[in-house]
Amino acid sequence: MYALIDCNNFYCSCERxxxxxxxxxxxxxxxxxxxxxxxxxxxxxxxxIAMGTPAFMIQDELRKHNVAVFSSNYTLxxxxxxRVMQTLSGFCPRMETYSIDEAFLDFQDMAYSDxxxxxxxxxxxxxxxxxxxxTVGIAATKTLAKMANRFxxxxxxxxxxxxxANKQLVEEMLxxxxxxxxxxxxxxxxxxxxxxxxxxxxxxxxxPDDWVRKELSVVGLRLVHELRGIPCIADEFxxxxxxxxxxxxxxxxxxxxxxxIREALCNYAATCALKxxxxxxxxxxLEIFVQTNPHKIEHxxxxxxxxxxLERPTNNTSxxxxxxxxxxxxxxxxxxxxxxxxxxxxxxxPDTHIQTGLxxxxxxxxDKVVMTVMDTINRSLGKDLVRMxxxxxxxxxxxxxxxxxxxxxxxxxxxxxxxN
DNA sequence: TCTGGGGTCCTAGGACCC
DNA sequence: TCTGGGGTCCTAGGACCC
Numbered sequence: 001m002y003a004l005i006d007c008n009n010f011y012c013s014c015e016r017x018x019x020x021x022x023x024x025x026x027x028x029x030x031x032x033x034x035x036x037x038x039x040x041x042x043x044x045x046x047x048x049i050a051m052g053t054p055a056f057m058i059q060d061e062l063r064k065h066n067v068a069v070f071s072s073n074y075t076l077x078x079x080x081x082x083r084v085m086q087t088l089s090g091f092c093p094r095m096e097t098y099s100i101d102e103a104f105l106d107f108q109d110m111a112y113s114d115x116x117x118x119x120x121x122x123x124x125x126x127x128x129x130x131x132x133x134x135t136v137g138i139a140a141t142k143t144l145a146k147m148a149n150r151f152x153x154x155x156x157x158x159x160x161x162x163x164x165a166n167k168q169l170v171e172e173m174l175x176x177x178x179x180x181x182x183x184x185x186x187x188x189x190x191x192x193x194x195x196x197x198x199x200x201x202x203x204x205x206x207x208p209d210d211w212v213r214k215e216l217s218v219v220g221l222r223l224v225h226e227l228r229g230i231p232c233i234a235d236e237f238x239x240x241x242x243x244x245x246x247x248x249x250x251x252x253x254x255x256x257x258x259x260x261i262r263e264a265l266c267n268y269a270a271t272c273a274l275k276x277x278x279x280x281x282x283x284x285x286l287e288i289f290v291q292t293n294p295h296k297i298e299h300x301x302x303x304x305x306x307x308x309x310l311e312r313p314t315n316n317t318s319x320x321x322x323x324x325x326x327x328x329x330x331x332x333x334x335x336x337x338x339x340x341x342x343x344x345x346x347x348x349x350p351d352t353h354i355q356t357g358l359x360x361x362x363x364x365x366x367d368k369v370v371m372t373v374m375d376t377i378n379r380s381l382g383k384d385l386v387r388m389x390x391x392x393x394x395x396x397x398x399x400x401x402x403x404x405x406x407x408x409x410x411x412x413x414x415x416x417x418x419x420n
Numbered sequence: 421t422c423t424g425g426g427g428t429c430c431t432a433g434g435a436c437c438c
Numbered sequence: 439t440c441t442g443g444g445g446t447c448c449t450a451g452g453a454c455c456c
């Protein structure tokens with residue numbers, strides 16, 4: 001049996017923990033650049049604010065209903081997530097952090113018998129330790145646990161827990177879940193299946209294997225087996241190292257000046273190198289891309305990317321920046337209004353045993369020490385004060401974040417004050 | 421004025437090799 | 439007229455997830 005624990009409206013709930021006045025009031029958290037609504041409290045959902053709606057399209061509505069609006073505060077959400085996961089891991093050693101606000105617990109080999117009661121205890125404990133409300137779904141496979149979680153939100157709002165404990169409960173759940181709400185079925189496949197006459201998860205679970213394999217590939221077949229209660233999705237209790245690492249942002253304003261855009265890219269390259277070091281990896285290929293704003297159909301469009309092979313795997317900031325600029329100089333073209341640039345590190349390998357080139361002149365040991373010192377200083381300051389000159393300090397590309405809450409849990413200057 | 425960012429996996433098709 | 443059969447590697451693009 002698997003449990004899927006999901007934090008309710010996670011980003012909104014994080015804001016509420018430190019600002020209880022928001023309780024009962026609609027809350028919306030925006031994406032980077034204050035672009036779209038990516039998290040909504042139940043009250044905001046009731047107002048009809050859909051996931052991913054551009055903020056400028058709902059300005060009036062937000063004001064009219066006195067919605068509390070926040071920019072994304074990833075420092076806060078990341079730290080709160082760590083605390084939730086820490087609490088969950090106390091219930092079961094076989095835990096898999098699936099995303100910032102979700103985790104699977106695998107109860108195989110555990111002595112728990114009443115999983116419904118266990119679910120209730122988990123919810124209560126997480127709430128007590130972190131202030132974050134959760135929902136718990138329990139079932140035989142991960143796909144069914146996901147479904148049970150969704151089912152709990154809809155049909156068990158009072159307890160927040162659903163355990164698909166027997167055949168009858170599983171069937172009740174399958175029959176009451178529409179195709180589009182199955183984990184792994186997106187808009188495209190939902191439309192296709194609809195046309196073929198499938199409406200519920202129950203119906204899909206009974207589709208013939210051959211047909212599913214042919215129309216939905218092995219991914220679909222795995223999914224159908226999961227619906228039948230046969231686990232097909234591998235457990236990953238260790239956080240696997242990322243296979244690609246991407247750093248990219250849209251600019252607050254459209255940019256035309258080459259040096260401004262290059263400066264942005266150098267900053268993303270530095271972040272990318274830091275992410276590599278954090279997971280003890282190096283990369284051997286970089287992909288650099290630039291693009292104009294595709295929503296501005298009246299503007300001339302330009303999208304281009306390039307792959308750059310490195311001489312040897314690296315995670316050194318100045319090295320990564322050097323190659324990023326090299327690629328950028330090839331693909332950048334004057335005369336366009338640019339919206340975004342970014343860098344993807346690929347061909348990722350562990351940072352032990354780096355194959356050095358025969359004529360390597362770089363002193364890698366020295367570089368490594370420099371990086372370690374830089375990371376240590378920046379980490380202790382909580383910001384990237386030690387930087388490369390090309391990163392600049394005058395960020396023309398800065399993203400918008402006009403509704404940012406304090407970093408309550410990670411910055412001593414942002415501690416919540418009860419009374420002045 | 422204003423439309424996120426970061427991932428994964430799978431398939432098809434081309435290039436190349438023997 | 440006619441054009442092997444495998445295998446591997448790479449890339450692009452689609453679909454999905456949070």
